[in-house]
Amino acid sequence: MTSDDAASAHAQLHKEISQESWENRNRLRGYIYSQGYRDPDLSVLENDTQVRYYQARLKPNFVFSHGEPWPLLVQCFRYAHKEFHHKEGKQPRPEGHRKAWLLAFRDGKGPVEIARELGIDRGTAAEWRDRAQERLKSLPPDELDHLR
Known part of the structure; x- marks a missing residue:
């Protein structure tokens, strides 16, 4: 060559x-x-x-x-x-996870409804909801007070 x-x-x-x-x-x-x-x-x-x-x-x-x-x-x-x-110097907190969590736990919607509203598939909706839930569980109680 x-x-x-x-x-x-x-x-x-x-x-x-x-x-x-x-x-x-x-x-x-x-x-x-x-x-x-x-x-x-x-x-x-x-x-x-x-x-x-x-x-x-x-x-x-x-x-x-x-x-x-x-x-x-x-x-x-x-x-x-x-x-x-x-x-x-921070962990990601994408807006989509927050929206999925709010739709699930504030509005009582399931993954299919969340997916439809956010324009994503239901597996992603469930994953985003679960990730947001895990993040909330990992927060210290004093940081959770303003969310109540």
């Missing part, structure tokens, strides 16, 4: 990665939005996710384990999400 061939292959790879990122951009933004994030955090998480995706795709002999970019993008988001909150 000549240096021209290598440069051409590298340029083609960059083009493929850019195309994959572009094709999945709206889906990624929707996913991040569904996790409770809004701009400017949504854009920061989107950019960090795409950087991680780009770095992963550039690795030699890379092969999609599921045959498509989406599962890798989700995994890259998870890492970007974790790093984002590590930099902020």
Whole structure:
């Protein structure tokens, strides 16, 4: 392989990665939005996710384990999400978890109704409700007083 061939292959790879990122951009933004994030955090998480995706795709002999970019993008988001909150020095408290908890425990709605109202699937609704419940259980009593 000549240096021209290598440069051409590298340029083609960059083009493929850019195309994959572009094709999945709206889906990624929707996913991040569904996790409770809004701009400017949504854009920061989107950019960090795409950087991680780009770095992963550039690795030699890379092969999609599921045959498509989406599962890798989700995994890259998870890492970007974790790093984002590590930099902020706080744990995530997405708005979606709060809404799910309120709908469940204040309004007495089940996962199907929560899912319908928030525009998510019922498994995610149940997960968000349960995560919020676990967070509340872990709070010290003095922090819970203002919630009563």
